[in-house]
Amino acid sequence: MSKILIRGAKVLGGEAQDVLVDGETVAEVGSGLSDEGATVVEADGRILLPGLVDLHTHLREPGREDSETVLTGTRAAASGGFTSVFAMANTFPVADTAGVVEQVWRLGKESGYCDVQPIGAVTVGLEGKKLAELGAMHESAAGVTVFSDDGKCVDDAVIMRRALEYVKAFGGVVAQHAQEPRLTEGAQMNEGVVSAELGLGGWPAVAEESIIARDVLLAEHVGSRVHICHLSTAGSVEIVRWAKSRGIDVTAEVTPHHLLLTDELVRTYNPVYKVNPPLRTERDVMALREALADGTIDIVATDHAPHPHEDKDCEWGAAAMGMVGLETALSVVQHTMVDTGLLTWAGVAERMAHTPARIGGATGHGRPVSAGEPANLTLVDPAYRGPVDPAGFASRSRNTPYEGRELPGRVTHTWLRGRATLVDGKLQ
Known part of the structure; x- marks a missing residue:
C-alpha cells in the first residue's frame, strides 16, 4: 500500500x-x-475519528438477501464511517451453529468494506428453549464472543442464567433484547397517550424495564457480563444506573433513532416509524441523551434493520418493524449530542468506536489515532x-x-x- x-x-x-x-x-x-x-x-x-464500530447490525444474509447482503450492508457501513460491524443472528438459517457463523464471517472477509463479526444465537432457532452451540461458535474461525437472540427476548430466567454462566468461561457477553413477551402481545407502538388516541396496541415501558432488572440481578449472581440492546426508556436508564452503582458488569446501548424520534410521529401511520422497541416519549428521549452523555449508556449502536419495499410500504399493522441506520448514524449523533453540547467529538469516538470495540472484542478497532x-x-x-x-x-x-x-x-x-x-x- x-x-x-x-x-x-x-x-x-x-x-x-x-x-x-x-x-x-x-x-x-x-x-x-x-x-x-x-x-x-x-x-x-x-x-478525524477512529473507524466506527457497530455492535448491533442486521445484515440479513443468509436467507433474506432481498433486504440486505453482507456485501451491501458492509458497503453501507463504510459509507457511514464504520470499519467493524457485529452481525445479529436472526438470519435464515439462524446463526446458532459454528457453520453458519463461519459463513457470515467469510462473507465479511470477502466483502472487504469492513470487518464483520458474527453474533451467535443464545438459543437454538431463537426459540428460547435450549442453549445453542455457544462453545462451538466461540471456538470456530469466527471466534464469536457476543451472543444474542435479538428480535426475541430470552425470557426464560433459567435459560438466561445458563447462558450467562456458559459465556463467563471464555469472557463472552450475552446481549439481551429486553421485551417481556406476554406484556407486548399485539403491541404496535409505545403504550401511552398517543397509542390510546390512535387505538393501537401498546408496548409498555415496563416490558423492557422488568427484563433488564431481572437480567442485571442474574449477571450479579453469576458474576458474568450482560449487555442491554437498544435501551429505550427513562426507567431502563435508572435500572442500569443502579446496577452500575452496585458494580454489576452491565453495558447498554442506545440507537440513533431513539435519541431523536418520538411516538408522536406514529400519528402519521407511516410504517417507516414502526420499530422494536418502539419510539418512546420526549421525556424518554431526553433521558437517553443525558444517560449517553454521563456514561450510564455506554454506546450508540444502529440496530440497522433493512426491509424490502413491500414489507414497509403497506398498512401499519402488517408492516415489518425496523429502520436502516448505518449511513445516518453519525449525523444523528452529531445533531442530538454534539451540536447540543452534550458530547465532544472525543466523546463520540468513545461511544461509537472505543467502547463498542472493547465490549465486543473487535481487535484492532476503536484504537487511538496515534503512531503504531x-x-x-x-x-x-x-x-x-x-x-x-x-x-x-x-x-x-x-x-x-x-x-x-x-x-x-x-x-x-x-x-x-x-x-x-x-x-x-x-x-x-
Whole structure:
C-alpha cells in the first residue's frame, strides 16, 4: 500500500494535525509532516475519528438477501464511517451453529468494506428453549464472543442464567433484547397517550424495564457480563444506573433513532416509524441523551434493520418493524449530542468506536489515532448540512425515517487498515 497523508485534520475534534498512514498502520501524527511519496488528503479542519464500530447490525444474509447482503450492508457501513460491524443472528438459517457463523464471517472477509463479526444465537432457532452451540461458535474461525437472540427476548430466567454462566468461561457477553413477551402481545407502538388516541396496541415501558432488572440481578449472581440492546426508556436508564452503582458488569446501548424520534410521529401511520422497541416519549428521549452523555449508556449502536419495499410500504399493522441506520448514524449523533453540547467529538469516538470495540472484542478497532495503531479511520465534515436522500444509500433497503430531513455532518473518507473504502463520499 502507498502512504497516505491526511493533512490538517482535527483528531477527535482537537487541534489540526497531520496524520501519516504507511501501509496498514498510522506511522506518525504531528504538524508539518512530509508528503514525500504519499497520497495527500486535504482534511481542511474536518474531524478525524477512529473507524466506527457497530455492535448491533442486521445484515440479513443468509436467507433474506432481498433486504440486505453482507456485501451491501458492509458497503453501507463504510459509507457511514464504520470499519467493524457485529452481525445479529436472526438470519435464515439462524446463526446458532459454528457453520453458519463461519459463513457470515467469510462473507465479511470477502466483502472487504469492513470487518464483520458474527453474533451467535443464545438459543437454538431463537426459540428460547435450549442453549445453542455457544462453545462451538466461540471456538470456530469466527471466534464469536457476543451472543444474542435479538428480535426475541430470552425470557426464560433459567435459560438466561445458563447462558450467562456458559459465556463467563471464555469472557463472552450475552446481549439481551429486553421485551417481556406476554406484556407486548399485539403491541404496535409505545403504550401511552398517543397509542390510546390512535387505538393501537401498546408496548409498555415496563416490558423492557422488568427484563433488564431481572437480567442485571442474574449477571450479579453469576458474576458474568450482560449487555442491554437498544435501551429505550427513562426507567431502563435508572435500572442500569443502579446496577452500575452496585458494580454489576452491565453495558447498554442506545440507537440513533431513539435519541431523536418520538411516538408522536406514529400519528402519521407511516410504517417507516414502526420499530422494536418502539419510539418512546420526549421525556424518554431526553433521558437517553443525558444517560449517553454521563456514561450510564455506554454506546450508540444502529440496530440497522433493512426491509424490502413491500414489507414497509403497506398498512401499519402488517408492516415489518425496523429502520436502516448505518449511513445516518453519525449525523444523528452529531445533531442530538454534539451540536447540543452534550458530547465532544472525543466523546463520540468513545461511544461509537472505543467502547463498542472493547465490549465486543473487535481487535484492532476503536484504537487511538496515534503512531503504531491500525489505520482504521473515519474523516467527517461536521459543517455539512443537507437532506437525507435514501436513493443514494449503499444499503439494499430504503426504510429510513429521515428521508428529506436535513441532518448535519457527512462522512467523506473511511479507511480500513490503511485502504480507502470511501473517498470524497464515494465507495471504492
